[in-house]
Amino acid sequence: MKIATWNVNSIKVRLEHLIKWMDLARIDAVVLQETKTVDELFPLAELQAAGFDAVFLGQKTYNGVALVTRKNTIRSVSDVVYNIPGYPDEQKRMIAADIKHVSGTKLRFAGVYVPNGTELGSNRYLYKLDWMSALTTWVREQLQSKTPLVLAGDFNVAPTDADVWDPEAWKGNLLVSPPEREAFERLIKAGLVDTWSLGLHAPETYSWWDYRQAGFEKNHGLRIDHVLASFDIAERIGEVTIDTVPRAWEKPSDHAPVVVVID
């Protein structure tokens, strides 16, 4: 079973990339961020025509998340959760559902778009930290149940200096500041494994590159998109990769998808 997370930076603009990539990479289920589309305009019919299903939670212009599943291989999508339960939020940043693969694997798959934070110390920065704390509380609750959990998405945190192309230049910056890294660490400590740590990866492997100044061509990137898994799933993970192929396509998202294979 192959699952993934991808910040598509507009589902409308990236629809063709998404379908092409899911077929190329043989993805069974992917959580998407920054769909930037109200639910009435989400391209569900197009995805269904291409062999997929989707549940989604969107808003105009900003944010928006979705879970897209392959009809052939994902038997069911149920118990959908929209936004973090018990955490009232105007912004649409989280979606979760139970999915069942033809192999028999069943798991809870949650996708998140953690707030960017905008500027250290700003109200949006405090909202980011608060949001991550609410997510951590929800994860603790989820881990009480026996259903394995995969929590994936754009966390807007580069956990270590190895995840930053120029740590000196970024030192103390948004996305790498100690409070953000500590919040990410607390989330892991709730009972998850950062699947990235299970693999051997080339250094300087990132998931986001600035559109400006040829960021991708120079590999001036950050690794801010992550796949976290409960222990029962983590021990079944065969492969964790960041697929840079669609980042090199015409009019790409600024993020690359992160892919995890569960044996």
Place this chain on the structure above:
DNA sequence: ATGGCGTACACCGTACGA
């Protein structure tokens, strides 16, 4: 030091992202 690019909304510029 600034802005550089891309998307959305709807202005022909502003907000936001990372």
